[in-house]
Amino acid sequence: MTSTRPEPGAPAPVAASGSAPASAAAPGSTSVPGPAPAPASGPGGGQVLALASAVTFLAFLDATVVNIAFPDLRRAFPEVSLARLTWVVSAYAVLFAALLAAAGRLADTLGRRALFLGSILAFTLTSLAASAAPTAELLILARALQGAAAAGMIPAALGLVLAHTPPARRAAALGAWSAAGGLAAAVGPSIGGLLVEWWDWRAIFLINVPLGLAVGWAAARILPKEPRTGRRLPDPVGTTALAFGIGGVVAGLSQGTEWGWTDPTVLVLVIGGTLAGTLALRRSRSHPAPAVDRDxxxxxxxxxxxxxxxxxxxxxxxxxxxxxxxxxxxxxxxxxxxxxxxxxxxxxxxxxxxxxxxxxxxxxxxxxxxxxxxxxxxxxxxxxxxxxxxxxxxxxxxxxxxxxxxxxxxxxxxxxxxxxxxxxxxxxxxxxxxxxxxxxxxxxxxxxxxxxxxxxxxxxxxxxxxxxxxxxxxxxxxxxxxxxxxxxxxxxxxxxx
Known part of the structure; x- marks a missing residue:
C-alpha cells in the first residue's frame, strides 16, 4: 500500500527574496504555511545549489583528508603522544557533531544567509590558523573551531537549497547536494596524498583559504539579504547543554577503546554527556524557544x-x-x-x-x-x-x-x-x-x-x-x-x- 504523504513541497522561496513566507504561522499555530511564489529577481536554484555543494564538499573533505596526512603529522610533532595527536582528527568530528542541531536552530532563527556567510568566514580563518599552527595543541584547537564552523555551514547550506528549489526539483537537488559529499570522499585520499607529497600536512588546510574566500564572495553577491524572522533565539542553557551532551557522548565513544571504558574521563564524558543531553530535551519540552524542536x-x-x-x-x-x-x-x-x-x-x-x-x-x-x-x-x-x-x-x-x-x-x-x-x-x-x-x-x-x-x-x-x-x-x-x-x-x- 503506497503512502499518501505529500510530495516534498518546496519551501516558500525564501529563495528569491530571502524573506520568511508571508503565510508562516505564528509560533504555536497548528497550520502549515504553504509555499510562497518566488520573485523573478531572486537567485536561481542552480546557483544556490552550487554554493551549498561547494561548502559541503569542503566540510566533508576536511573530515577525512587529515587521515592521509597522519604519518606526516607524527613526523612533524614527534614529541606528542599518539593518543593526543589523534585529536587532530577527533576534535573536528566532535565539534561538528555537537553543534549541528544547534546550528540548524540558529539558521532558522538568525537567517540561513547570515549563518552561511559567517560559517564560511570562520571556516576559512580556522583553516588558515590550522595551516600555521606551530604546536600540536594549537593545531587541535584550530581543528575544533574548524569543526564548529563546518557544523554551521551544513544545515544553513541545505536549508538554502530547500528554500530556493521548486517542489518538483527538490529531490534532484538533494541528490546533487549529497553527491558533493560523495565527491569529497572519492577525491579526498588522492588530494590529500598529492598535497602532502607536494608540500607537507599544512597544505591540506591552506588549500581551504582561497576556496573559502571564493565561495564566500560568490555567496555574498548571489544570496539576497533576509529580514529578521521575528523568532526568538533558542534557549541558551538548553543549547549549551545539548552541545556538551552530544560532544561528550561522541568524544567518550571515540576514545573509549584507547583510554579504556572504565577510565574516569571516558565515564564522565559519556555519563555527563547523556545527562546534559537529557537536560536539553527536558527543557525543550516547555521552553518557548527550545534548543531542540522536539515536536x-x-x-x-x-x-x-x-x-x-x-x-x-x-x-x-x-x-x-x-x-x-x-x-x-x-x-x-x-x-x-x-x-x-x-x-x-x-x-x-x-x-x-x-x-x-x-x-x-x-x-x-x-x-x-x-x-x-x-x-x-x-x-x-x-x-x-x-x-x-x-x-x-x-x-x-x-x-x-x-x-x-x-x-x-x-x-x-x-x-x-x-x-x-x-x-x-x-x-x-x-x-x-x-x-x-x-x-x-x-x-x-x-x-x-x-x-x-x-x-x-x-x-x-x-x-x-x-x-x-x-x-x-x-x-x-x-x-x-x-x-x-x-x-x-x-x-x-x-x-x-
Missing part, C-alpha cells in the same frame, strides 16, 4: 528517518574507517593504493545520489532507503565471507565496494528527502541539523564498535567481527526504511518558536 519528531516519517540515519551512520562510518585500513593491513596496499582502491565505490555513491534524486519518485524513497541499506549490507557480507580466503581486488573488494557505494548514495539522498518532506519552510535547517546529528551519533557508535573489535584476539577475527557489525547495522537501517512506508495522511508539523 519535529511528532511527524512519524521525520522520526523514522532520524532512526534510519542513526542506524545507517553506524554502518557507514565503520566502513569508511575500515575500508582503506583493510586494504593496507590485510592486503599490504600502500596508503595511496588504498585511496585509489576505495575510489570506485565513492564514485558510485555519487551516481546513486543523483539517480535517486532524479529518477526515483518521492513516494518510493522509503524503498530507496531499504534497498540501499540491503546493498550496503551485501557489501559487508561479501567481505565477511571472503575475509580470509582471497586477496583478489577485482573478484572481491571491487564488487563489494561498488555495492556499498551505490547503497550509500541511495540511502543518504532518500533519507534527506523523506525527513524534509513535511517540514514548514522556516524549519528546514533545524530539521536538517537533527537528521545530521543522528547520523553523526550513529557514526560515533560505529567507530567505537570498530575500535573495540580491533583490540585483542586473532587479527583475522577482527575483520570478521567488523564486517558483521556493518552488515547487521545496515540490515537494521533497511528495516527502518521499510517502516517509512506508512499509509494515511501525514500529520502537519507545527511551526515552532
Amino acid at each position: 519535529l519528531w511528532r511527524d512519524p516519517l521525520f522520526a523514522r528517518a532520524n532512526i534510519g540515519a542513526l542506524l545507517f551512520g553506524v554502518a557507514m562510518y565503520a566502513w569508511l574507517l575500515m575500508g582503506p585500513s583493510y586494504l593496507v593491513e590485510r592486503w599490504d596496499y600502500s596508503v595511496l593504493q588504498a585511496g585509489v582502491g576505495v575510489t570506485p565505490g565513492a564514485v558510485l555513491a555519487m551516481a546513486g545520489s543523483l539517480f535517486v534524486g532524479r529518477r526515483v519518485p518521492n513516494r518510493l524513497h522509503w524503498a530507496a532507503v531499504t534497498v540501499g541499506s540491503l546493498l550496503f549490507a551485501a557489501n559487508a557480507l561479501l567481505l565477511w565471507g571472503w575475509v580470509g580466503e582471497s586477496t583478489s581486488y577485482a573478484r572481491i573488494f571491487l564488487p563489494a565496494a561498488l555495492l556499498g557505494g551505490l547503497g550509500i548514495g541511495a540511502v543518504l539522498t532518500a533519507l534527506s528527502t523523506t525527513a524534509s518532506a513535511g517540514l514548514p519552510p522556516q524549519r528546514f535547517a533545524a530539521g536538517t541539523g537533527l537528521l545530521m546529528t543522528a547520523r553523526q551519533l550513529g557514526g560515533a557508535l560505529g567507530v567505537a564498535g570498530t575500535a573495540a573489535l580491533l583490540t585483542g584476539g586473532d587479527p583475522g577475527e577482527h575483520w570478521h567481527g567488523i564486517f558483521l557489525l556493518i552488515a547487521l547495522s545496515a540490515l537494521a537501517a533497511a528495516v527502518a526504511g521499510a517502516s517509512m512506508r506508512i499509509s494515511g495522511p501525514r500529520k502537519p508539523t507545527r511551526p515552532g518558536g
Whole structure:
C-alpha cells in the first residue's frame, strides 16, 4: 500500500527574496504555511545549489583528508603522544557533531544567509590558523573551531537549497547536494596524498583559504539579504547543554577503546554527556524557544528517518574507517593504493545520489532507503565471507565496494528527502541539523564498535567481527526504511518558536 504523504513541497522561496513566507504561522499555530511564489529577481536554484555543494564538499573533505596526512603529522610533532595527536582528527568530528542541531536552530532563527556567510568566514580563518599552527595543541584547537564552523555551514547550506528549489526539483537537488559529499570522499585520499607529497600536512588546510574566500564572495553577491524572522533565539542553557551532551557522548565513544571504558574521563564524558543531553530535551519540552524542536519528531516519517540515519551512520562510518585500513593491513596496499582502491565505490555513491534524486519518485524513497541499506549490507557480507580466503581486488573488494557505494548514495539522498518532506519552510535547517546529528551519533557508535573489535584476539577475527557489525547495522537501517512506508495522511508539523 503506497503512502499518501505529500510530495516534498518546496519551501516558500525564501529563495528569491530571502524573506520568511508571508503565510508562516505564528509560533504555536497548528497550520502549515504553504509555499510562497518566488520573485523573478531572486537567485536561481542552480546557483544556490552550487554554493551549498561547494561548502559541503569542503566540510566533508576536511573530515577525512587529515587521515592521509597522519604519518606526516607524527613526523612533524614527534614529541606528542599518539593518543593526543589523534585529536587532530577527533576534535573536528566532535565539534561538528555537537553543534549541528544547534546550528540548524540558529539558521532558522538568525537567517540561513547570515549563518552561511559567517560559517564560511570562520571556516576559512580556522583553516588558515590550522595551516600555521606551530604546536600540536594549537593545531587541535584550530581543528575544533574548524569543526564548529563546518557544523554551521551544513544545515544553513541545505536549508538554502530547500528554500530556493521548486517542489518538483527538490529531490534532484538533494541528490546533487549529497553527491558533493560523495565527491569529497572519492577525491579526498588522492588530494590529500598529492598535497602532502607536494608540500607537507599544512597544505591540506591552506588549500581551504582561497576556496573559502571564493565561495564566500560568490555567496555574498548571489544570496539576497533576509529580514529578521521575528523568532526568538533558542534557549541558551538548553543549547549549551545539548552541545556538551552530544560532544561528550561522541568524544567518550571515540576514545573509549584507547583510554579504556572504565577510565574516569571516558565515564564522565559519556555519563555527563547523556545527562546534559537529557537536560536539553527536558527543557525543550516547555521552553518557548527550545534548543531542540522536539515536536519535529511528532511527524512519524521525520522520526523514522532520524532512526534510519542513526542506524545507517553506524554502518557507514565503520566502513569508511575500515575500508582503506583493510586494504593496507590485510592486503599490504600502500596508503595511496588504498585511496585509489576505495575510489570506485565513492564514485558510485555519487551516481546513486543523483539517480535517486532524479529518477526515483518521492513516494518510493522509503524503498530507496531499504534497498540501499540491503546493498550496503551485501557489501559487508561479501567481505565477511571472503575475509580470509582471497586477496583478489577485482573478484572481491571491487564488487563489494561498488555495492556499498551505490547503497550509500541511495540511502543518504532518500533519507534527506523523506525527513524534509513535511517540514514548514522556516524549519528546514533545524530539521536538517537533527537528521545530521543522528547520523553523526550513529557514526560515533560505529567507530567505537570498530575500535573495540580491533583490540585483542586473532587479527583475522577482527575483520570478521567488523564486517558483521556493518552488515547487521545496515540490515537494521533497511528495516527502518521499510517502516517509512506508512499509509494515511501525514500529520502537519507545527511551526515552532
